[in-house]
Each structure stands twice: as structure tokens, then as C-alpha cells.
Amino acid sequence: MKKTFEFKTKTIVATAIGAALFTLLMLYVKIPTGIPETDVQTCYGVGSFFAAMFGPIAGFLIGFIGHAISDATYGAPWWSWVVSSAIALFITGLSYSKLKVDEGRFNFKDCLIFNVFQILGNVVAWVICAPVLDILIYKEPANLVFTQGAVAALWDAISMGVIGSILLFLYSKTRSGKGTLSKE
Amino acid sequence: MKAKLFDYIERDNFVFNLSGVTKLICFLLLSFGVMLSFDARVILGIMILSFIVLHISEIKFKQVRIMMYYVMGFLVINFFLTFLFSPHYGEEIYGTSHVLFRITDHYYVTSEQLLYQFTKMLKYAAVIPLGMMFIFTTNPSEFAASLNRIGVGYKAAFAVSLTLRYFPDMIRDYTDISLAQQARGLDLSRKEKLGTRLKNMMNIFVPLIFSSLDRVEVVSNAMDLRGFGKKKKRTWYAARPMSRNDYLSLAFCLLIFLGSLAMTLFVNHSRFWNPFI
Numbered sequence: 318m319k320k321t322f323e324f325k326t327k328t329i330v331a332t333a334i335g336a337a338l339f340t341l342l343m344l345y346v347k348i349p350t351g352i353p354e355t356d357v358q359t360c361y362g363v364g365s366f367f368a369a370m371f372g373p374i375a376g377f378l379i380g381f382i383g384h385a386i387s388d389a390t391y392g393a394p395w396w397s398w399v400v401s402s403a404i405a406l407f408i409t410g411l412s413y414s415k416l417k418v419d420e421g422r423f424n425f426k427d428c429l430i431f432n433v434f435q436i437l438g439n440v441v442a443w444v445i446c447a448p449v450l451d452i453l454i455y456k457e458p459a460n461l462v463f464t465q466g467a468v469a470a471l472w473d474a475i476s477m478g479v480i481g482s483i484l485l486f487l488y489s490k491t492r493s494g495k496g497t498l499s500k501e
Numbered sequence: 502m503k504a505k506l507f508d509y510i511e512r513d514n515f516v517f518n519l520s521g522v523t524k525l526i527c528f529l530l531l532s533f534g535v536m537l538s539f540d541a542r543v544i545l546g547i548m549i550l551s552f553i554v555l556h557i558s559e560i561k562f563k564q565v566r567i568m569m570y571y572v573m574g575f576l577v578i579n580f581f582l583t584f585l586f587s588p589h590y591g592e593e594i595y596g597t598s599h600v601l602f603r604i605t606d607h608y609y610v611t612s613e614q615l616l617y618q619f620t621k622m623l624k625y626a627a628v629i630p631l632g633m634m635f636i637f638t639t640n641p642s643e644f645a646a647s648l649n650r651i652g653v654g655y656k657a658a659f660a661v662s663l664t665l666r667y668f669p670d671m672i673r674d675y676t677d678i679s680l681a682q683q684a685r686g687l688d689l690s691r692k693e694k695l696g697t698r699l700k701n702m703m704n705i706f707v708p709l710i711f712s713s714l715d716r717v718e719v720v721s722n723a724m725d726l727r728g729f730g731k732k733k734k735r736t737w738y739a740a741r742p743m744s745r746n747d748y749l750s751l752a753f754c755l756l757i758f759l760g761s762l763a764m765t766l767f768v769n770h771s772r773f774w775n776p777f778i
Contacts, residue, residue, distance in 0.1 A: 326729050329656050330721040333663030334713050337671045340664070345675075348698060359702065363710060370714075378657060382664050389636055391568040391575075393532060393628040454536060455621075456594075456772065458587035479699065480706065487707055488714075 321373060321414040328371050332378045335367035339383025344390065361405070361473045362480025365435055368410035369485060370418060376410030377403045397450030401442040408438030409477065416485075421497070423489035428482055435477045443470035509640055516558035517638050519750060520741040521647035527754040528635045532628045534761035540774035541620045543761050548627035550757070555630040558638050565633050572629055576622050583618055584608075591617040597777040613777060641665040646737035655735050663720075674712060679705050 339360045347356035360383065368376030380403035388394035412434040416427050447469070448462040511517065516524075535547055583590070588607065591614030592598045603609040639647075645662030649655045683689065687701045724730075765772055 324656065325721075326724050327717065327721040329660050329730075330663065330724065331717045332660040334667055334671075334717050334720075336660065336664040337667040338710070338713060340668060341671045341675055346702070348695065348702065357699075359706075363706065366710065378660055382661055386664065386668075389632060391571045391629075393625070393632040396536075456539060458583060458590040461583060461586035464586065480703070483703060484706065484710060488711070491711070 321411065323372065324374050328375050331367060331371040332375045332382070335364065335371070335375065335379040336382040336386070338367075339364050339379055340387045343383065343387040357472050357476050359476060359480060361402075362476040363484070364402075364406050365409045365431075365477040365481035366484040366488075368406045369412050369416055369431055369481065370488075371410070372413040373407045373410030376406035380404070380406035397454055398447055400450060401447035404446050405438040405442035405473065408441060409435045409481075417494075418485050418489045419492055421489050421492040421494035423486050428486070431482065431485065432478055435481065436474050439470045439474040439477065443467070443473065509637065511640075512559055512638075514557060514559055515746065516554060516634065518744075518746065520743055520747050521639050521643035521739075522650045523743070523747040523750050524635055524639055525644070525647045525651060527750055528631055530754040530758040531631055534758040535624050535627050537772065538761045538765055539617075539620055539624075539772045540761075540764050540769055541616070541623060542774065543764050544620065544623045544627050547757065547761070548623060548630075551627055551630040551634070555634050558634050560634065560637050564637060568629075568633065572625065576625055580618055580622065583621070584614070588614060590614065594773055595775050595777050599777065616776075640739060642739035643737075643741060646740035649735075649737065650740070656730060659729075667716075671713070675705070675709055678708050 342360035342363055343358060346359045348359065364376070364379050364383065367379055381399060384399045384402040385394045388399060409431075412431050415430050416423070418427075443466040444463070448459070448466045451457040451462040452459055519527075531547060531551070535544055538544060588609065589611075591611055594617060595613040597613060599612040601610045601612060601615070642662065644665070645658045648658040648661060679689070682701070682704055687704055689698060689701055689705075693701065764774075769775070
């Protein structure tokens with residue numbers, strides 16, 4: 318049985334590798350949608366895959382470290398959004414104990430569970446947490462940050478829903494589950 | 502695509518010789534000092550200080566040029582978006598209205614709005630040299646030690662250190678896979694439709710991520726075999742002892758931070774400096 322909040326050596330390493338990937342994708346791999354300043358951030362899709370594979374703590378740290386480092390490359394982290402990235406991936410990671418991807422199972426129901434957590438995470442992070450912190454810390458005007466938050470929630474949910482689900486599905490195909498050997 | 506991130510080059514001057522802990526705490530103190538204050542005078546003071554420190558640390562403009570342009574672009578966009586979405590936010594904050602000129606009935610420029618927006622720009626301009634200085638003068642291995650010293654659990658600090666260690670490897674893997682797939686005819690440029698591009702992107706992600714998962718196995722096994730995480734504490738090879746200059750810098754930054762807080766609490770009585778009343 319998988320515990321939701323375990324923190325093994327493997328979780329630490331997965332966090333580190335995940336955060337390095339997150340930084341890389343956030344800096345260099347975006348898919349422009351045609352609307353200025355709104356890109357589909359592929360890093361959230363990959364981040365959600367790692368969160369679902371290694372749990373909420375890994376997710377939280379991947380979001381926090383990855384976003385902080387990629388922000389730091391141009392000077393100063395925008396803390397409110399760094400924290401929100403971490404929260405989005407933390408909530409996505411809560412699906413970890415309910416999934417059995419590393420045993421080769423990712424059926425329709427698992428996909429649904431993953432996406433429910435993922436959408437919940439994005440809404441909490443981008444529609445509630447990021448704008449509220451922006452207003453409290455940076456005194457940004459409310460309607461600007463809530464619009465930005467809603468747009469971010471939508472695109473990140475799409476990124477996680479598409480890239481995350483596909484990666485989980487493909488990975489589950491490479492794993493063989495318990496009792497799958499049959500006698501000839 | 503080259504790993505420009507944390508390209509640390511050792512130098513011998515005041516800033517480089519400070520220990521990583523000092524630099525981290527000073528960076529946090531000063532940036533929180535700026536973050537909490539909306540007083541243009543305080544921020545201007547910290548900004549001048551941070552440019553002086555940037556000069557002392559002998560960082561070349563060449564190293565930070567791209568970042569500077571990027572940040573300037575971001576600031577300009579944020580400036581216009583703020584005005585577009587809430588042209589009256591300044592009046593709301595300062596409670597007065599000095600109209601400079603009108604564009605339409607809804608969009609008119611007030612001195613309050615200008616002060617708010619320029620203060621916001623100053624805030625960024627003040628923190629960025631500090632951030633750059635911190636990134637370019639801190640040895641990445643020492644950074645994890647510093648994080649642990651200020652109270653971050655050593656496992657999380659180790660994750661940060663591993664992230665910095667594997668980032669260049671990830672860039673190399675990504676470039677290799679991406680070039681190999683492009684050589685096979687995968688188009689990632691704007692010429693392709695969004696759906697096809699997403700599909701082509703997946704053809705890069707799958708090998709990239711599956712190879713990283715293998716790497717996770719190898720590295721975590723190696724760490725387990727060396728007994729990582731068995732004890733509550735650990736020591737750091739790269740940690741540097743504190744010197745007199747470290748304590749002086751810490752005291753100085755703490756003073757500035759408290760000064761910024763004092764301005765907010767006792768002089769302005771709010772987070773904003775209001776010259777309009």
C-alpha cells in the first residue's frame with residue numbers, strides 16, 4: 318500500500334530530476350497559442366506526471382524549486398506564483414496513493430481520478446491562491462490578477478490533462494503488473 | 502541552447518568571499534524589504550545600494566544582458582496591462598485624484614496611477630541586480646549547504662542541489678533527443694498546426710522522461726547504497742565558515758530591512774507612501 322506522504326530517497330531524487338525538467342521546459346519549451354503572452358506551459362504537464370508518480374511532497378517541491386529557479390534566471394522569483402505552482406502540483410500529487418501506474422494500471426477510472434485532482438489543483442492555485450497572494454504581497458490590481466489567474470488555470474489544466482494523462486498512460490504500458498504471467 | 506544558468510566563475514572580491522549563508526540571508530532580507538514596502542524613497546535607496554553591490558561584485562554586463570532585456574520586456578507589458586485593466590487603481594490607493602490628461606472617459610492618466618506604476622517598476626529594478634548577484638556569485642554546491650543552515654531540511658536542500666547538478670544534463674538530453682527527432686522529419690516550428698505540434702512534442706517528451714525515470718532509479722539506488730538519509734543531520738563539504746565581513750554584511754542588511762519596516766509602520770502608517778495629502 319502506498320502512503321500519500323512518504324519521503325524516501327527515491328522521492329528526493331525524483332523531485333530533483335523532476336524540478337530540473339520543470340525548469341528546462343518552463344524556460345525553453347512553450348507552445349504559443351496565438352494569443353500574446355499566453356503559452357501552453359508544457360512544464361505543468363510533465364510536472365503533473367511526476368506528482369502523480371511520486372506523491373504530493375515531490376509535486377510541491379518540483380513546483381517550488383522548478384519555478385523558483387526558472388524565475389531566478391531573470392533576477393527575482395515572483396513568489397506568489399512560485400507558491401501557487403507548488404500548490405497546484407501538491408494537490409495533483411494527492412492522486413498518487415489512488416493510482417497504480419507503476420503496476421501497469423491506468424484505466425479510464427484512474428484517468429478520471431488524476432484529472433479531477435489536477436483540475437481541482439489548478440483552480441485552487443491559479444484562481445484563488447495566486448491572485449490573493451498577488452494582491453496581498455504585490456498589491457496588484459484585483460481584476461488584472463484574477464483574469465491572469467483564470468487564463469493560467471485553463472491552459473495549465475489543458476497542459477496537465479493532455480500531456481500528463483498521455484504520459485501516465487504510455488508509462489503504464491511499459492510496466493507489467495502483478496499476476497500478469499500466464500502458464501502455457 | 503546552452504546552459505547559461507548558474508555559470509559560476511570564481512573571483513576574488515568582497516562579494517564572492519562572503520559565505521553562501523550570508524548572501525542568501527542578505528538577498529532574502531533586502532528583497533523582502535523591497536517587497537513589503539511601496540515607498541518609492543526606500544526602494545530607490547535599496548536600488549542604488551544593489552547597483553553598487555553589483556558593481557563591487559565585478560559581474561560583467563555581458564553575463565546579465567539577456568536577462569536585463571527579458572525583464573525590461575516583462576515590465577513594459579505589465580505596465581500597459583495594469584493600466585488597461587485598472588486605470589483608477591492609483592486613485593483607489595491614495596484616495597485623491599490629480600488628472601494629468603484624458604484619453605477617453607474611462608482611461609485618463611492621474612499622477613496617483615503613475616506613482617503606483619512607477620513604484621512597482623522600481624521594486625523590480627531594485628531586486629533584480631540582487632538576484633543576479635546572488636546567482637552569479639554563489640557556488641551551486643555551497644547553496645544547498647546554505648539552505649540547510651537557514652533551517653530548510655537537508656533532504657529538501659539536497660533536492661535543490663541535485664536539481665542544479667542535473668539541469669545541464671537535462672538540457673543536453675533534451676537537445677540530443679530534439680535534434681534526433683527533427684532529423685527524422687518532426688516539425689516543431691510555427692508552420693505546423695497546434696495539434697500536430699503537440700503530438701510532435703510528445704515524441705520528444707516520451708524518451709526524455711522515460712530516460713529520466715531510469716536515471717532516478719540509478720541515482721536513488723546509489724544514494725541508498727551510500728546510506729543517504731539514515732541520520733537526522735549531515736555535514737556539507739562545500740560549507741564555508743563565517744568571517745567578520747559576513748557578520749558586518751548581515752547586520753547591515755538587517756538594519757536596512759528594519760528601516761524599511763519602520764518606514765511602513767511608523768512614518769507612512771500604511772504600505773504606501775502618500776505624497777498627495
